[in-house]
Amino acid sequence: MPEFEPKIVAFVCNWCTYAGADLTGTSRIKYAPNVKIIRFPCTGRIDFMLLLKAFANGADGVIVSGCHPNDCHYTSGNFHARRRWMVFRHLLDFVGMDIRRVKYSWVSAAEGAKWADVVNKTVEEIRKLGPYNEYQKVAKLDFEKEVTNG
Amino acid sequence: MEIEKKLLKKDKLAIIIEKIVAEGTKVFAPVKKGNQINFDTISSISEMTEDYIVTVKSSKLVAFPKIEKLFDYKISKEGDTVENVNFDSIPNQVLLGARPCDADGFASLNAIFTWDYKDNIFIKRLEKTTIIGISCLKSDSNCFCTSVGGNPGSTKGSDILLTLVNDNDYLAEIITEKGKAFVSKFPDLFEESQPVEKEKFLADVPQKFNLKEVNQNLSQIFESDLWVEQSLRCLGCGACAYVCPTCACFDIQDETNTKTGTRLRLWDSCGLSLFTQHTSGHNPREVQSQRWRQRIMHKFSYMPDRLNVYGCVGCGRCSRACPVDMNIVEHLTNIEEVKK
Amino acid sequence: MDDIRNKAKELLENNSVNVVIGFGNGSENQTRAIFVRKPEDTVKLIYDERCVQNLSLYLLKHEVKHFGKIAITATLPILRTILQLASECQINDGEIIVLGISSDGKLVEFADFKAIEDYISTQNIDIKVEEKEFIKKIEAMSLSEKWAFWQEEFAKCIKCYACRQTCPLCYCTRCFVESNQPQWIPVAAHQLGNFEWHILRAMHLAGRCINCGECAKACPVGIPLNLLTYTLIDSIKAEFGTIAGTNAKLDSVLSSYKFDDKENFIG
Numbered sequence: 001m002p003e004f005e006p007k008i009v010a011f012v013c014n015w016c017t018y019a020g021a022d023l024t025g026t027s028r029i030k031y032a033p034n035v036k037i038i039r040f041p042c043t044g045r046i047d048f049m050l051l052l053k054a055f056a057n058g059a060d061g062v063i064v065s066g067c068h069p070n071d072c073h074y075t076s077g078n079f080h081a082r083r084r085w086m087v088f089r090h091l092l093d094f095v096g097m098d099i100r101r102v103k104y105s106w107v108s109a110a111e112g113a114k115w116a117d118v119v120n121k122t123v124e125e126i127r128k129l130g131p132y133n134e135y136q137k138v139a140k141l142d143f144e145k146e147v148t149n150g
Numbered sequence: 151m152e153i154e155k156k157l158l159k160k161d162k163l164a165i166i167i168e169k170i171v172a173e174g175t176k177v178f179a180p181v182k183k184g185n186q187i188n189f190d191t192i193s194s195i196s197e198m199t200e201d202y203i204v205t206v207k208s209s210k211l212v213a214f215p216k217i218e219k220l221f222d223y224k225i226s227k228e229g230d231t232v233e234n235v236n237f238d239s240i241p242n243q244v245l246l247g248a249r250p251c252d253a254d255g256f257a258s259l260n261a262i263f264t265w266d267y268k269d270n271i272f273i274k275r276l277e278k279t280t281i282i283g284i285s286c287l288k289s290d291s292n293c294f295c296t297s298v299g300g301n302p303g304s305t306k307g308s309d310i311l312l313t314l315v316n317d318n319d320y321l322a323e324i325i326t327e328k329g330k331a332f333v334s335k336f337p338d339l340f341e342e343s344q345p346v347e348k349e350k351f352l353a354d355v356p357q358k359f360n361l362k363e364v365n366q367n368l369s370q371i372f373e374s375d376l377w378v379e380q381s382l383r384c385l386g387c388g389a390c391a392y393v394c395p396t397c398a399c400f401d402i403q404d405e406t407n408t409k410t411g412t413r414l415r416l417w418d419s420c421g422l423s424l425f426t427q428h429t430s431g432h433n434p435r436e437v438q439s440q441r442w443r444q445r446i447m448h449k450f451s452y453m454p455d456r457l458n459v460y461g462c463v464g465c466g467r468c469s470r471a472c473p474v475d476m477n478i479v480e481h482l483t484n485i486e487e488v489k490k
Numbered sequence: 491m492d493d494i495r496n497k498a499k500e501l502l503e504n505n506s507v508n509v510v511i512g513f514g515n516g517s518e519n520q521t522r523a524i525f526v527r528k529p530e531d532t533v534k535l536i537y538d539e540r541c542v543q544n545l546s547l548y549l550l551k552h553e554v555k556h557f558g559k560i561a562i563t564a565t566l567p568i569l570r571t572i573l574q575l576a577s578e579c580q581i582n583d584g585e586i587i588v589l590g591i592s593s594d595g596k597l598v599e600f601a602d603f604k605a606i607e608d609y610i611s612t613q614n615i616d617i618k619v620e621e622k623e624f625i626k627k628i629e630a631m632s633l634s635e636k637w638a639f640w641q642e643e644f645a646k647c648i649k650c651y652a653c654r655q656t657c658p659l660c661y662c663t664r665c666f667v668e669s670n671q672p673q674w675i676p677v678a679a680h681q682l683g684n685f686e687w688h689i690l691r692a693m694h695l696a697g698r699c700i701n702c703g704e705c706a707k708a709c710p711v712g713i714p715l716n717l718l719t720y721t722l723i724d725s726i727k728a729e730f731g732t733i734a735g736t737n738a739k740l741d742s743v744l745s746s747y748k749f750d751d752k753e754n755f756i757g
């Protein structure tokens with residue numbers, strides 16, 4: 001049976017983590033190919049709903065990564081993001097979402113090796129957790145059920 | 151068709167449900183979940199609760215569900231495709247435990263869904279549904295069926311109407327051809343009935359206002375201040391419209407993933423602020439008083455005047471569900487008394 | 491209650507206000523919001539233990555503002571909402587007259603927002619014991635139990651938005667669910683649409699909810715919606731030291747930050 005390959009979506013900031021991921025590539029560091037990177041100007045721009053949209057569209061895990069505190073290209077975007085994740089994480093846990101499937105990191109433009117590490121570790125953890133079937137079940141419209149549930 | 155009267159024992163009803171479920175019929179009945187009772191599919195009569203005046207949400211879902219898929223579509227270089235839902239494959243449905251007000255509601259819905267364009271989905275779903283109503287032996291202060299031309303034992307809209315005449319026996323009135331066809335599938339389970347005075351078992355629902363007066367006054371008071379007064383506390387949510395057995399407004403939404411998508415029909419409410427928002431930005435009903443007026447006018451003036459059917463069956467669900475005690479009977483009584 | 495009625499009558503008689511928002515008798519044994527504009531109608535104003543609705547939602551309602559200057563009878567949740575709305579620049583100091591109602595039904599007059607802040611600091615603003623218990627019960631469930639619990643609750647949702655409409659802090663003239671270019675939250679009341687809606691609403695109220703519980707009371711299908719925002723109240727207090735509805739100059743939790751906000755999950 002083929003091994004489960006998790007689908008990971010990474011929401012990253014342009015100035016730090018995206019540049020860091022570039023460095024990983026130019027340094028020819030091999031890392032797991034399971035991640036699809038989505039580039040944002042800043043982690044402050046990452047709407048919390050986007051994480052849920054990623055899961056609804058088939059992601060098994062999500063990485064959110066940006067500049068280290070005090071290094072944000074827009075000064076305070078990552079501070080706002082940090083608060084947002086602190087609150088959001090608590091809510092998700094309360095409603096029974098598997099918060100182990102969302103990984104947060106600060107990866108700077110110089111940390112090519114760290115990016116590879118973050119991705120590899122995440123892929124292995126999500127591989128162990130398996131596909132996020134519970135969420136995909138909710139995201140897929142079950143019309144039979146919905147139509148009787150008037 | 152003359153109404154035939156038979157006797158149906160509770161244990162025989164249980165057998166009927168078992169049989170029709172086994173042959174693939176979807177049976178909707180009042181089911182208790184938590185502290186609410188609502189229509190849900192059952193596979194045995196034991197899942198049904200008898201202890202309800204009316205369910206929280208109405209039974210319109212059997213013909214007009216909360217979400218209806220219309221079609222799926224795919225956009226591709228080879229050609230765009232549309233896959234319609236096959237509405238001929240809707241299974242047979244039985245709506246068991248609809249109150250006379252619930253059953254009456256389908257006439258209003260039918261008037262809206264067939265007065266001009268014939269809504270095939272609604273028509274098909276209703277065609278496939280056999281309505282086995284159960285008369286009301288009790289009512290509460292929110293009930294007002296008798297003010298809008300109904301009553302707790304009314305046969306309007308039901309194919310078969312059951313009235314509990316003692317602990318184990320229902321008087322079964324077989325009202326329509328569909329009801330007759332249903333009964334003919336179970337000839338041994340419906341027995342002969344002794345004459346029964348149905349009325350003495352029914353709940354007492356005092357009349358609360360004169361419907362004709364209300365209708366007549368409404369044609370005079372479009373510009374009245376009364377609408378502002380009545381709607382000051384209204385939140386503008388959709389609770390009343392969604393629980394109502396006769397509210398038929400809907401929204402069409404496409405849920406798309408760029409290349410594929412699904413078109414859905416969903417319940418909508420004229421009480422919501424953007425219900426009449428135009429793409430130009432203009433909203434002809436931009437304040438709640440206009441929207442409240444629309445609700446009352448539609449149900450008690452426009453529909454009876456144009457479609458010969460009222461948009462209200464007096465079930466009182468709107469008043470029970472309303473978070474701010476709008477109490478439709480109170481408002482209608484105010485309207486009745488306007489000229490006096 | 492007479493002191494409140496008399497004050498309301500006085501304010502209407504000398505034209506200091508055009509409308510007094512208060513509690514009145516409703517159907518059966520219910521109460522309802524009333525909008526008194528004539529001095530002689532102030533006899534209709536009541537207060538007893540049935541009067542729990544958060545009337546402050548009417549402060550921002552167009553048809554009510556249209557009457558002119560507003561006075562409002564205010565129980566503790568209403569007072570807290572007023573401060574929260576003030577901190578969000580929705581009401582200015584002195585714009586409305588607040589007729590506070592103490593827990594034993596007596597009139598408490600407030601000259602300004604500071605007076606309300608001082609009063610609130612002497613009151614118990616905790617969530618109810620049974621609500622705390624319910625939250626603890628859910629938190630003690632396993633992951634799959636929590637998920638099953640909430641999915642079953644959300645399955646009941648019919649997207650009537652009674653929760654949103656009754657919440658005084660949901661005052662956006664165009665809610666997120668009404669933005670459709672693109673459609674951000676599915677309109678449909680299916681499992682995903684309901685889930686995304688309730689998560690969105692809870693997050694938009696994070697740090698702003700003053701635990702009046704109106705959302706859960708308004709819900710026609712009985713979903714314990716208040717728990718979604720309540721669970722954040724304690725964690726926000728612990729992590730950021732702020733409590734909504736206590737200060738007319740409170741910085742909103744999600745639109746402010748501190749350098750030393752501490753978390754333990756960012757690698």
